[in-house]
Amino acid sequence: MLSGADTRLIVGSIRTMDDDRPEAEAMLVLGERIVALGALDELRAVTPDGVVEERFDGVIVPGFIDAHSHMQRAGLKALQLLDDGADAETFSAVMLADGDADPDAPDWLGDTPPRLDDRLAALSRVQPLLHAMGFTGVIDPAVTLDELAGYREAHRLSQLTLRVVAMPWPQLGSPHVPDIDAALRLLDTIEGVTGDGDDRLRLGPIKVYYDGEGMKGQALLERPWSSDDHGVQRLSADEFARLAASCVERGWGLGVHAVGSRAVEQVLDGLDAAAPASVLGPLRCQLIHAYLEPSPESMRRSAALGVIASLQPSIAWNNAAGLMRRLGDRAVPVNPLRDWLDAGATLALGSDAPYFPFDPRQVVGVAAERRMRGIAEPVGLEQAITVLEAVRAYTRGAAYAAFAENSRGMLRAGFLADWVLLDVDPTSCTSAEFAAARVLRTEVGGVSVFDAVTTNRNAQDL
Ligand SMILES: [Zn+2]
Numbered sequence: 001m002l003s004g005a006d007t008r009l010i011v012g013s014i015r016t017m018d019d020d021r022p023e024a025e026a027m028l029v030l031g032e033r034i035v036a037l038g039a040l041d042e043l044r045a046v047t048p049d050g051v052v053e054e055r056f057d058g059v060i061v062p063g064f065i066d067a068h069s070h071m072q073r074a075g076l077k078a079l080q081l082l083d084d085g086a087d088a089e090t091f092s093a094v095m096l097a098d099g100d101a102d103p104d105a106p107d108w109l110g111d112t113p114p115r116l117d118d119r120l121a122a123l124s125r126v127q128p129l130l131h132a133m134g135f136t137g138v139i140d141p142a143v144t145l146d147e148l149a150g151y152r153e154a155h156r157l158s159q160l161t162l163r164v165v166a167m168p169w170p171q172l173g174s175p176h177v178p179d180i181d182a183a184l185r186l187l188d189t190i191e192g193v194t195g196d197g198d199d200r201l202r203l204g205p206i207k208v209y210y211d212g213e214g215m216k217g218q219a220l221l222e223r224p225w226s227s228d229d230h231g232v233q234r235l236s237a238d239e240f241a242r243l244a245a246s247c248v249e250r251g252w253g254l255g256v257h258a259v260g261s262r263a264v265e266q267v268l269d270g271l272d273a274a275a276p277a278s279v280l281g282p283l284r285c286q287l288i289h290a291y292l293e294p295s296p297e298s299m300r301r302s303a304a305l306g307v308i309a310s311l312q313p314s315i316a317w318n319n320a321a322g323l324m325r326r327l328g329d330r331a332v333p334v335n336p337l338r339d340w341l342d343a344g345a346t347l348a349l350g351s352d353a354p355y356f357p358f359d360p361r362q363v364v365g366v367a368a369e370r371r372m373r374g375i376a377e378p379v380g381l382e383q384a385i386t387v388l389e390a391v392r393a394y395t396r397g398a399a400y401a402a403f404a405e406n407s408r409g410m411l412r413a414g415f416l417a418d419w420v421l422l423d424v425d426p427t428s429c430t431s432a433e434f435a436a437a438r439v440l441r442t443e444v445g446g447v448s449v450f451d452a453v454t455t456n457r458n459a460q461d462l
Pocket of ligand 1: 068070141
């Protein structure tokens with residue numbers, strides 16, 4: 001029997017992203033979890049006496065999870081570049097302006113590396129801004145040991161209001177970690193392996209770079225950029241295969257930066273040789289970016305091997321014009337989301353924050369409309385996905401990548417009460433309406449972490 005103390009009856013237009021029950025009028029939340037969803041009358045019947053109904057105008061959906069957000073680096077940048085009272089919109093604009101000014105600008109301007117205190121301050125600064133965009137979770141896709149220490153300390157101090165999956169980055173190829181054996185030794189110093197942790201902070205697969213950046217002509221392509229220039233290969237296929245096998249043996253999954261067709265194919269070869277789908281899937285191995293000419297065969301293999309496609313429409317938005325100058329019409333299908341979905345791959349959407357646009361309203365818009373920076377007409381509309389498909393990839397798809405398909409990404413009995421209140425319905429609105437949506441409230445584990453009403457009231461008090 002439920003007790004009244006921690007119970008809440010939340011009433012609104014609920015869009016669950018759960019195929020078994022796509023809509024509900026109300027949800028009963030006990031502590032951090034949803035205990036029941038359904039018709040209001042049904043839930044009233046099981047709600048303890050004395051619980052006051054909380055009615056929300058708007059549409060309640062699962063909280064957004066950015067499957068590729070360098071959140072801690074975003075926080076460090078925010079600490080240095082943002083005024084104290086800056087809102088999420090300003091945050092977003094300042095991050096992008098900084099990237100435009102110098103794409104290789106350092107995240108931290110101090111003479112010495114950021115200290116643990118700086119990292120904690122960075123996380124405290126950035127999380128409320130992300131909540132204001134509807135985020136309840138992120139996967140941080142390249143976490144150094146120092147960054148991991150920052151996340152772990154923030155968690156210990158109960159300062160993580162967002163749920164984080166941290167992907168350790170052994171910085172393979174740097175002077176301190178020149179080769180695979182050094183990378184493996186470094187990984188051995190980390191307490192835990194892929195999947196370890198709790199609902200607030202969990203270790204993801206490790207981050208490895210297979211090729212370079214598409215915008216710089218460094219993506220490793222099967223068909224060359226020009227003459228015999230296929231791009232940059234940072235690891236040989238043999239080295240990668242050895243790394244993959246050694247990691248899997250230790251319990252580490254791999255999330256691999258692979259932009260171009262040949263990189264994608266060779267990464268799949270290496271993973272395929274390392275372990276079967278029954279092992280790779282649970283480790284949530286990822287192809288990261290995979291936006292330039294991935295072959296239909298690679299997409300099918302990715303689906304069959306249980307390797308997640310972690311894709312960022314924001315990068316396509318930023319790079320499309322430059323890629324078209326280099327590759328002509330070859331760049332039109334850049335970031336082929338439609339093909340990935342049709343191939344049956346698990347699509348986890350993200351942004352590559354703070355270096356590319358990371359407001360989900362904008363990123364979903366790019367996925368659905370294929371409007372790219374500096375280009376008047378939509379680019380490769382046949383690769384568009386619907387608003388709902390994009391929202392599902394930002395919730396269910398990203399939750400799977402975050403080891404949380406049984407606790408997040410949907411609103412369902414037993415799941416964590418991570419949700420966002422919007423003023424539009426993503427199951428029926430246009431992409432323009434979604435792009436203009438207002439985030440009204442965000443809750444993580446049944447705790448309010450953003451409330452537009454309160455925030456506006458506070459702003460007026462100032
Ligand atoms: Zn990244």
